[in-house]
Amino acid sequence: MNAIAHVSPVVATSADPALPPAISLRKLNKYYGAFHALRDVDFEVANSEIVVLCGPSGSGKSSLIRCINHLEQHDSGTVHVNGMELTRKAADVARVRRQLGMVFQGFNLFPHMTVLANCTFALRLALHMTTPQAEGVAREYLAKVNVLDQAEKFPAELSGGQQQRVAIARALCLQPSVMLFDEPTSALDPESVGSVLRIMEDLAATGITMVCVTHEMGFARRVAHRCVFMEKGEIVEQAPTDQFFRKPTSSRLQRFLKQVL
């Protein structure tokens, strides 16, 4: 297997107790109008930890990770990433986002740019690399997700699985210390799902911190250190993966697992 050797990220990813947790949410609340999407959520992710969030749709999983990178603004509570508080100030938002990579359900590649240009775009504009430098980094990550041979094509010319792998490479190019995945395989055909999950497993082996919203319970079992079950905006149960699947304590999780497994 081609293991993804992660180039030294912005902060160390070892589980050093002296380091602040990679992600720490305290008493987080989020409303969409009258709808209470997140209710007093407390959530912590240690460095190098792989956490899978699962639960029925509308349970707040996506809202939770979108609050971490400020795609949604939380209404109360605090968000810390690597010890940095996420406030409404643009500078704080940028500092926190610098730590995070995000992979979306719908890929969100830029359709009018080639695969290579998609990957070099942020390197050139946000990190001010020269084009040759940026292309060097981009090709390295495209090779790691097995799409280097498609570098000159446009996203629409690729399969869904290839597009999602490009999206992963594009996020990795910025060398984040935490990767957030928002249902990365939900829009894919079964064949492509496997190719994306394999890349995610390779990535997990590099020691990067990962938070994944996914319905792929097989992936959760194989890769996650800890699984979190959410329902109606609350974390109902969380446990180390083995215990989560073998001995769920809450009746709601037991019912959920019976349905999905």
Place this chain on the structure above:
Amino acid sequence: MPLMGFVQQIGTGALVTIQVAVLAYLLALLIGTLFALATLKRRLVVNIAWQTYASIFTGVPSLLVAFLFYYAGSGIISSVLSLAGLNVTIDISPFMAAVAALGMVYGAYLADLIRSAIQNVPPGQFEATKVLLIPRPAAWVLVILPQVLRLALPGMTNMWIVVLKDTALISLIGLKEIMAYAKLASGVTKEPFIYYLLASAFFLGMTALTYFVSQRIEQWTRRGYRPVAVKGPAHAL
């Protein structure tokens, strides 16, 4: 046979027509873009200003707007300036009135077109630029604008042709453009057919050129897009 002197005059008129149309269209693009961006979010004051603007300039025929600007524009501008304590009179030429009238009328139409194009760019595109830390101006120019262009271009091309053809009306405020010279030549030579035909040929030629250029731009903005289906939208019929 048309007389060369008149043909030359019609040529000069054609140049004026192009100048008016291009300047009016640029003004319309500017006004349209500003209103489109300002009305993306619901804001009461901006919305009232926009509703007022749109109902006036889409409601009143463009020829009437040109008449108003030409005959009353100078008075309106000096009274506005006198409020600011300035005592100057600015003469409004037919050229200025024509550009302002067409620009402001078609700006109102372009604003709707551009706003709906922006709203049809998937929200995920904006989110991707945010999480990739792309500075906002670069995100708008390099990510959103090309996609807005792709969506708005057919409508923008049509609007340009309408602006171009509307300049023919403006001869009525005394602008010496192609219609004015064609009319003059027909009156003098008593051969209206030939000179009006020449003017028509000019407009046809400009329209053909427009479609040629817009197809090139469209090909560029469509780079990376696949047709919806092999047969195109016709498969739904």
